[in-house]
Amino acid sequence: MINSNGTFLSSEVCLSASNRGFLYGDGIFETLKVVNNKILFFEDHYFRLMASMRIVRMQIPGNFTLEFLEEQILSTAAKNNCAESARIRLTIYRNNGGFYTPETKTTSYIIQAFPLATKLYTFLETSYEVDLYKDFFIAKQLLSTIKSTNKMINITGSIFAQENDLQNCLLLNNEKNVVEALNGNIFMLLGHKLVTPPIEDGCLNGIVRKQVLAVAKKIEGLEVLEESISPFDLQKAEELFITNVIIGIQPITQYRKKAYTTKLANELFQKLNELI
Numbered sequence: 316m317i318n319s320n321g322t323f324l325s326s327e328v329c330l331s332a333s334n335r336g337f338l339y340g341d342g343i344f345e346t347l348k349v350v351n352n353k354i355l356f357f358e359d360h361y362f363r364l365m366a367s368m369r370i371v372r373m374q375i376p377g378n379f380t381l382e383f384l385e386e387q388i389l390s391t392a393a394k395n396n397c398a399e400s401a402r403i404r405l406t407i408y409r410n411n412g413g414f415y416t417p418e419t420k421t422t423s424y425i426i427q428a429f430p431l432a433t434k435l436y437t438f439l440e441t442s443y444e445v446d447l448y449k450d451f452f453i454a455k456q457l458l459s460t461i462k463s464t465n466k467m468i469n470i471t472g473s474i475f476a477q478e479n480d481l482q483n484c485l486l487l488n489n490e491k492n493v494v495e496a497l498n499g500n501i502f503m504l505l506g507h508k509l510v511t512p513p514i515e516d517g518c519l520n521g522i523v524r525k526q527v528l529a530v531a532k533k534i535e536g537l538e539v540l541e542e543s544i545s546p547f548d549l550q551k552a553e554e555l556f557i558t559n560v561i562i563g564i565q566p567i568t569q570y571r572k573k574a575y576t577t578k579l580a581n582e583l584f585q586k587l588n589e590l591i
Contacts, residue, residue, distance in 0.1 A: 316391070316394040316395055316428075317391075317425060317426070317427055318387055318390070318391040318394070318424075318425065318426035318427075319423070319424075319425050320423050320424060320425075321387065323391075323394055331411060333411040333412070334408065334411065335408055335409045335410070335411060335412075335413075335417060336406065336408030336409075336464050339415065340463060340464045340465030341371075341408060341409045341417065341464070342406055342407060342408035342409070342463065342464035343364070343367045343368065343371060343373075343406075343407055343461060343462055343463050343464065344404055344405060344406040344407070344462050344463075344464060345360050345363070345364050345403075345404070345405045345462060346402065346403070346404055346462070346559075346560060346561065347360055347388065347402075347403040347404075347405065347560065348400075348401070348402060348403070348431070348560050348561055349388070349389065349392045349397070349398060349400065349401040349403055349428075350399070350400055350434045350435075350591055351398075351399060351400075351434065352389060352392070352393075352398045352399070354385060354388055354389070354403070355560065355590075355591065356522050356523075356525075356526065356560070357381070357385060358381065359522045359525060360522055361381045361384065363461075363520060363522065364384075364405070364407075365379075366461075367461040367462065367463075368407065368422075370457055370458065370461055371458075371461070371463070372420060373407065373409060373420055373422050374419075374420035374421050374422060375422075376421075376422065384405070387424075387426055388403055388405065388426055388428075391403070391426040391427070391428045392428045394428070395428040395429075395430070396430070397428055397429065397430035397431070399434065400430065400431040400432070400433060400434045401428045401429060401430055401431055402428070402429045402430075402431055402561055403426065403427070403428050403429075404426070404427045404429075405424060405425075405426050406424065406425045406426075406427075406464065407422050407423070407424045408422060408423060408424075408425075408464070409421070409422055410422060410423055431561075434591070435588050435591060436562065436563030436564065436584060436587060436588050436591075437563075438563075438564070438566075438580075438581055438584045439562075439565065439566070440566065440568075440577060441568075442482075442568050442569065443482045443483070443565065443566060443567050443568045443569070444480075444481050444482055444567075444568065444569040444570070445476075445481055445482065445483045445484060445485055445496070445555075445567050445569070445570050446476075446479065446481055446484060446485070446570065446571060447484065447485050447487060447493075447546060448468075448471075448472040448475055448476075448484035448485065448486055448487070448497070449487060450471060450472075450475065451467075451468045451471065451472075452486075452487050452488055452489045452491075453468065453486050453487065453488045453489070453494050453495075453517040453518075454488065454489055454517055455488050455489060455490065455515065455516060455517045456517065459488075459494075459517035459518070459519075460514050460517065460518065460519060460520045461519075461520070462519065468486065469486075469497050469498070472484045472486065472497045473497055476497065483496050483497055483498065483557065483565075483567070484496065484497050485501060485549075485570075487546075488516055488517045490516075490543075491545075491546070492512065492516055492543045492544060492545055493512065493544040493545065493546060493548075493549065494512050494516050494517050494518045495512065495518040495519055495521075496557045498557070498559055498562075499519075499521065499523070499557040499558050499559030499562070499565070500512075500518060500519060500521040500523070500524040500557065500558045500559070501518075501544070501555065501556075501557060502527065502554075502555070502556050502557075502558065503544055503548060503549070503552045503554070503555055504552060504553045504554035504555075504579050505548065505551060505552050505553065506553075507536055507537060507538055508537075508538045508539075508540055509531050509537055509538070509539050509540070509579070510540045510541075510542050510544060510548075511524060511527075511528070511540075511541055511544075512541070512542070512543060512544055513541040513542065513543070514541075516543055521558060521559065521560075522560050523558040523559055523560050523563065523564075523587070524558055526587060526590060527558050527564070527583055527587065528541075530583060530586040530587065530590075531583060534582070537579075549570050549573065550570075550571075550573050552573075552575065553575065553576055553579075554566070554567075554575050554576055554577065554578070554579050554580055555567040555570065555575050556577075556580040556583075563584060563587050563588070564580050564583055564584045564587060566580040566581075
């Protein structure tokens with residue numbers, strides 16, 4: 316069942332051919348995780364959503380309170396029998412009308428819920444190889460930090476990864492610095508320093524990125540930095556890992572001929588699960 320503006324509809328429902336999210340990518344979305352009928356880190360998601368709507372000049376409905384959206388999300392999970400563990404996608408798009416210039420700033424929303432096999436994050440130590448994706452670059456701008464419905468770089472990068480037997484790719488910005496992975500933020504352990512790119516480099520303002528930064532700062536002897544990462548830094552690092560709200564932490568085991576350990580990623584993974 317899909318929640319469309321508060322009404323539950325069959326999953327076969329089709330959007331209008333005039334839908335602006337379809338025609339122009341005029342939409343934003345949040346991916347959330349529900350565990351035991353609770354949305355993980357929901358306040359962070361909510362404030363990122365509100366900021367994203369303001370950035371793209373969408374009108375925020377008066378009823379879009381934290382409590383309203385929480386109820387809509389949890390009821391959608393319940394309708395799909397996955398309130399114990401679910402992946403949620405909340406998509407907001409500007410209403411029909413206009414060409415590049417919309418006729419309205421008003422919005423509609425769709426909520427989808429998909430069951431997950433486990434509640435806690437699972438630490439996967441299987442082989443996980445990445446490489447750089449250099450066909451297209453992320454711009455150092457505010458739009459790059461939000462989850463818009465225009466994800467063509469991530470799509471073409473995912474196809475590139477599949478064609479080259481890679482588990483993921485790392486994306487570069489227009490200054491050729493490493494920004495993020497196809498599906499999450501990137502962290503690098505270099506000596507006693509844990510480094511992740513700053514938001515200003517064009518990376519997604521990730522929810523689990525924020526949680527990992529907070530717990531990592533409590534580890535004695537570990538310096539936590541938000542600094543640009545060059546491709547040359549990857550060859551010197553001891554560890555690389557990816558974060559997002561669904562997988563938690565995914566350690567990278569290989570980049571080209573460089574192999575990585577997973578000790579810190581495992582420690583942070585355990586601390587992340589303690590927050591659930």
